[in-house]
Amino acid sequence: MGWLTASGGYEVTLRESTLVARNAKGRELRSVPAALRDDPVVVGLRQLTEWLGRHESQCRTDIERWMVRSLPVPVEVLAEVWPDESWRTALTDLVVAVLDDDGGWDPDEVGFLRAAEPGRIGVVTLDGDTVRREAARVLIPHPVTLSDLDDLREFAADLGVQQSVDQLFRQIHVRPATQDPAATRVEEYSGGRYEQLRHLTSRATKLGYPVRGGNAVCRVFEGGRVVEARTWVGADDPYYEAETGDLVFTDRDGAGLPLADVGPVAWSEGIRMAAALYAGRVVKQEEGEDE
Template sequence: MAWLTADEGYEITLDEGRVVARRAGGRQLKTLPKALRDHPEVDRLRRLTEWLDRHAAACVAQVDAWMVSSLPVPTGLVARVWPDEAWQSALRDMAVVGDDPDEVGFLRDVTADGELKVVDLDGETVRLSPRTVTLPHPVLLPDLDDVRDFAAELGITQRVEQIHRATWTRPAAAHPETATEVRDYAGGKFASRFGLAARATSLGHRVSGGYATCKVRDGGRATEASVWIGEPYWDGESETGALGWHDDEGRAVRLNEVGPVAWSEGMRMAAALYAGRTIEEGGDA
């Protein structure tokens, strides 16, 4: 960002998200001079920084939503947002799939006319021009361990947790045919229901009534996973309850009918909530 003229012979700009100053044409100062701390231009830059932070977070959240639901995204849309640094940061190095679902590559660049430049799993840079592109959930990626190893060799880092996202696979015939709940992560005790709800919110999950929930679209079907966290206005100790899934009409889904993405994301939510439980210490722990 260019330097802007302020009062008292100073110039100001943004540097890594904070307002910095210098004497006109001089070296950058270590601290912001007192004379500038309440300056209108400084306040404007601070508000711009806050907006940029919100915008970057919104971009990451949107890319995460595309990935969790494995939704096909118009390539033209990706090309339109790519010049925006926040969008580019969220999208770069995401594993993507074009017309061939078996050809996975890491997104490195997008041209103005919608051509994708990706590094495939052979280490070759290839150009793709599909009508839509999918950011697959990692549980859907074949040979996920190989993909992770290759990403490590390339030094790939992702703003949106995808290839290193914790995943769970639904065990075959491990539950009764009519079962609708999993209790693997039930019984995690918290000092208060408020603390448990706050943890759910901080993890990016919605709290509705007595449940922490996450919604995904799995194979074109909307499914919501939910974990009981206690009555909304209860102010005493609370603990995690059972995990279940419901369809978009609120009906319980049998465990053997839960899709792979919905299963993985539901278990991921339940495990993350349980991980914050109070750990007893001492001989009776």
Template sequence: MGWLAAGDSYEVALVEGRVVARSVPGESPAGQGRGLPAEIRDRPEVHELQRFAEWLERHAAECATQVDTWMVSSLPVPTVLLAQVWPDEAWQAALRDIVVVGDGPDEVGFLRDADGSGVLRVVNLDGETVRLAPRTVTMPHPVLLPELEELRAFAADLGVTQGVEQIHRATWHKPGGIDPAADRVTEFAGAEYRSWFHLSARVTSLGYKVSGSSATDRIRDGGRTFTAAVGMSDPFTEEKAWTGSLTWSDQDGQRLLPLTEVGPVAWSEGMRMAAALHAGRTVTADGAE
């Protein structure tokens, strides 16, 4: 983005998400792109750039959220749609190096480009850049990727940094031999917080919702929608707060599901939520919980 005149002595521009100023040629130095002098902070050009910067930040967050939704749900995404959004830098930052899978198990790789004809360029596990033209691709949740460790190792060799956490996302696999009557996981229960408000703030900061007396996350898995829930203590009867058991229910949260019915993605994402809430628990100065 170029520089805009802001009065007679300064020019302003958006640089790395911040509005900065510089003195125009022939005037006293203002510091090349080092913030805003007080005399121009209320100028309309400055306010317009600040609003634009805020919009760009929201747009980037919305793009990342959408790609995250596609990935967690492993939804098929039309390649022509990827081609349409690719020129947008925010979309490109969210999509670049996401692992995509085409029509066959061999059509897998890190997304590097999408051209106007709907053809994708990906780097496969052999290190070759190949062109794919399926009608749709999926961005699988990592728990569904059979070659996840190979992808992680290859990504490290390539120096890949994903804009949306996929291959390095924390995953949990449902163990075998689960009691058919079991309907909850207690592994991460009992995490103590200073108050219910600290716990609820942790929930929302991680992108989850507080619904009644639970932290919840809705997850689409294999054509079904699950609601994972971690119990939260009562804000009106306790000074401190604790997390409870992790459970899964149907889409509307009406029927508690036995653990044997929980799909692999729903299991992993529910455990990820419970683990993240446990990690944010109150720890004293001596390290005691």
């Protein structure tokens, strides 16, 4: 953006979300003078910076929700938001698939999103070709559903792709083939001790998992139904000690699901949540270890 006139002969501007000032002679200053702290122009630019930060974060959050919940995205929506730099940055180089009329997609026809306009998207394929594809709706596939994930990761590394939304290099978990088909809970990440419940609930919230009824929750829409992954965190006094509980999966009405009935996306995201909460536990020092 251009330079804006502030009081005292100074001028200010935003450069990559950083407030920059220069004096009347045109020399840029190392920091914004204290005298400009309450200047209306400076205050306005700082508020704009804060808003842009929230906007960028919300764009990434919305896109991640589309991916985790397997939500079809109308191309018209992408075309509308594409001119917005925050949206365009978050969407560029995400792996996308064109949905057919029945909601299906060809895993061999995915590509890195580079452009969006009404009725069409531009993608870079695994062959390195830039192509335009007609599309009414697209899907941002969860990485656990991508059959060519390793090839896509390698190609992305070769291209120097840096995704703003955690997709290709997102940690994924595949349900073990040897699992008991009658099992209803995962116990591997239970027993993670926290000194206070509020520490555990705070970690869950910061990671993006709401806490409801004593459970950290991750909701996924998969296979035409809603599945919730739930990990017990506690509902006692927030200053009491707490431990992570077992991971379970429920349907929309809260009824428990056998693990064998849980889809790959719900499974991967549920384990990801449970593992992240367990990782924040208090780890006891081994006897004889230095304090």
